[in-house]
Amino acid sequence: MSNLFSVFDPSTSSFNLSLNWTSTVLGLLLIPTSVWLIPSRYPVLWNTLLAKLHNEFKTLLGSKKINKGSTFLFVSLFSLILFNNFLGLFPYIFTSTSHLIMTLTLALPLWVSFMVFGWINNTNHMFEHLVPQGTPAALMPFMVCIETISNIIRPGTLAVRLTANMIAGHLLLTLLGNNGPTITQSLLWVLITAQILLLILESAVAVIQSYVFAVLSTLYSSEVN
Template sequence: MMSNLFSVFDPTSTMNMPLNWTSTFMGLMFIPMSMWLIPSRHLMVWNLLTTKLHNEFKTLLGSNKKSKGSTFLFVSLFSLILFNNFLGLFPYIFTSTSHLTMTLTLALPLWASFMLFGWINNMNHMFEHLVPQGTPSVLMPFMVCIETISNVIRPGTLAVRLTANMIAGHLLLTLLGNNGPTITSSLLGLLITAQILLMILESAVAVIQSYVFAVLSTLYSSEVN
């Protein structure tokens, strides 16, 4: 019996070694094998997905020469988050994306690098973003404050959005699963059906949150060019 509902997200260790974080890189184990095998349906779907993402990110970044090659960074970011989100749905595998330690590690360096690049190379362009076009002169000081705050909290919103969505689904699955031993046999089928539907929903959330994180990072990058 769990003393705390959130204990399912606690990192576990073996011989005082935090081996649970190695699940972050488990997705990399499947990539090298696919490179040497005959192209399968799984590999063809993955290639199609990454190509579509590459074209979409290229459109979002525009035709700026400074941003060439950046799409591969965001496609890799999408792949890393997607692997971790899906692996967290398997039993006894640590969900690293449900911790702010992981999500902030992804969001903060990206945001900091965008800000450094923008303020060093395009300072006038960055100042223009603080006052939207058509803002009345009276509201300009307030708009600068609002835009500055919204810019500063961007890495936090990226990290918290991903973490909160991962935790919410896992908590629902845990709550329903804990009722299994005490529920009546007549309601057991309903519980299993609800769990299956929640797993389908969580699979969709895993893809959507990976896509949202990568797209927002791409949009933040396009603003500094």
């Protein structure tokens, strides 16, 4: 089992440093190449995607003056997670988003800042969220407890959802790939086909999970205003 999970081990043998984490900023080395190719298909496609996300996040946040420019934070968050998720699909590249230390670093400060801002500036509004509209008086104490717990575990659910999805797919790919040398030739094509289909699925999961993370963060932000 230790060998199986070694693909998620952040330690490296070079100078006894965790150099695998440099994959998180690997995109900075690739960004300048697009500057010399404008307008090319890559920047046009990326700008179209960011514009769509900007409009969607703007709708979720509302049209209040305090929310102007807030979408850039969530679009950047989406871009960072998407890039790291896709990097993990390449061989010998460390998947930083499959570790809670990375995902919690993204989710926890966001949630704490939303809570601090909400409770300081919109205290009455935050209290209203603890009791949903139409709740019977007898159930109000229980609803306050339930809503408080659901609010507290939000950063954990954000982080664990992303980490679990990244680990599950990569672990399945690793398990099937380890059977390659020992499998019979007649079943080898079945294994290769399954690996290709799983890789396509993981590419979809990489996009979906980064989108879910950004959208949920946006919704949590909109609730404190």
